[in-house]
Amino acid sequence: MKGYLVLADGTVYEGTAFGAVGEAIGEVVFNTGMTGYQEILTDPSYCGQIVTMTYPLIGNYGINQDDFEASRSYVRGFIVRETCTYPSNWRAKETLDAYLYRHRIIGLAGIDTRALTKKLRQHGVMQGLITTLPGTVAEMVAKIKQAPPVFGPQLVQTVTTPEPYTIPGPGPRVVVMDFGAKANILRSLNKLGLELVVVPAHATADEIMAYRPAGLMLSNGPGDPTDVPLAINTVRQLLGELPIFGICLGHQIIGLALGGSTYKLKFGHRGANHPVQDLHSGRVYITSQNHGFALAADSLQQLPVEITHLNLNDGTVEGLRHKELPVFSVQYHPEAAPGPEDNEYLFQQFLQLL
Template identity: 60%
Template sequence: MQGFLVLADGTVFTGEALGYPGRCHGEVVFNTSMTGYQEILTDPSYCGQIVALTYPLIGNYGINAEDWESQRPQVAGFIVHEACPRPSHWRATGDINHYLKENRIPALQGVDTRALTRHLRRHGTMRGILATGEVDIEALKALAATEPPLSGPKLVPAVTNKEPFTVEGGERRIVLYNFGVKENIIRWLHRVGCTVMVMPARSTAADILAARPHGVAISNGPGDPKDVPYGVATIRELLGKVPMMGICLGHQLLALALGGDTYKLPFGHRGGNHPVKDLSTGRVYITSQNHGYAVRAESLPGEVAVSHINLNDGTVEGLRHRQLPIFSVQYHPESSPGPTDSEYLFHEFIQMVDGNLGKEGH
């Protein structure tokens, strides 16, 4: 069955139907990771997006029962150059085509993903419609230019938890303020000796402080941070009351709460090969990233220092407060998928939490 991707500017890419036959619309983005397609499919930060993978062969190690970042696929649609029909791996329990079909995710293969990526890099991310079967291309062009994808205030509510829950662990109590958390963030906090209390995005500062946390981790999530004003307000109320660490969207929300500003990148950073420089040590880390917005460096108040920068385009990749126990990073220290260079940041967070406990005499 034939399939099409129709972009808002009228550009059409053709391919073959993969996964669930049908139609979806969303923001079309690309990811440059060579592996990790299962984690990408289930990453809540991709909610509302049609994701194209630049690596040409996808699915060769199948789908397994372990590599989830949430309980279901979060992408609106999926595009690859070639989907492997017969995976080979000792952990594989299925193939990517059947997985997409079972979870009702429309997808395409056989697309010239190199040409698509170059188009998005040249013109920026844009709305698009993915459709399979017999379609009216001219009608889809008109629709792609006008139909808005799932965005704004609808994204975070679609991926946060409805009720608080706790993952029991060590004596340190960490609230995970959830705007669309990846499971590996929870795993890492648990691994470094924490009981993790996962609280919904609509939680107030009073709700969070009532849990008597030793620290607060602010999660990743989808969309524009300015579409989550209630999260900014809650974080602002928590400033100075508890140590905090922000990751990806959490980094942007923290910057807004501290008085900074954010802006949309032309085509975002999505992949497992982004070089980031730690300005305090000069060391360069290869990082996993997935975001379409960034913090505006010149907007930050004097008490907030830029700690890391992206070596590809100079954008802000990390912040530290000069007085308060607060830091954040734009990238993903938990990886999944991607390099594990930055896992040390979880240990730094725990050291900061323990240091604050010592000061408070707890």
């Protein structure tokens, strides 16, 4: 079956559809990871997006039961150069095609993903429509323009936990504000012996303090951090009350709560090979990243914070630490382990603060 990706500017890519049939609209982005497509598909931070994989062969080790980052996928579509029909891995339980079909996600193979990636790098990420249905280009572009926006506060509301829940542990209690938390962040914290109380993104400062926690963890999540002002205000109220550690969206929320500002990146950072330098040690770490916004470095200059990490590709802020309070954060994902475990020292630092 033929399938199409139509960008908001009218560019059309024709390929072969797999997975589900139908149509979906989302922000078209790309990820440069050579592996990890299962984690990418189930990372809640991709909510509302059509994800393009730049590595040419995807699906070759299938889908297993262990590597999910969430119980379901929130992507709007999945684009690859070539999909593997017969995966080879002892853990595989189903094919990529079967997984996408089961979760009603449209896949598109056989297009020039290198050309699409160049397009997004040159012009920036943009809205697109992935479809298996007939129609003219003009009709498809009109659908994109008429569709409700795939950004805003509803993204975090879609992926956050509806109710608080507890993950038992023998150590100190930490409240995790769930903006779309990857399962491996929770596993990494729990592996340290911490008891975790995971609360919705809209939890108030009083509700969090009622758990009598030793610390607060701010998770990753989708979209623009300025779309969750209630969470920013909650974190602002808790500054100085608890040790706080933020990852990805949580890092941006800390920056905003302290008085900084954010901006949208042209095409974002999505991949497993981003070099980040720890300015304290001088050491460079290879990191996994997935974000479309960043903290503005100049907005932090007059604040009582220091920039601790920088992205060596484009100089963007990858980490910060408060000069007086037990508050720090990183933009990248220390739990994702592309190193493979080089960045676990950050979880140890949080444990020491507790």
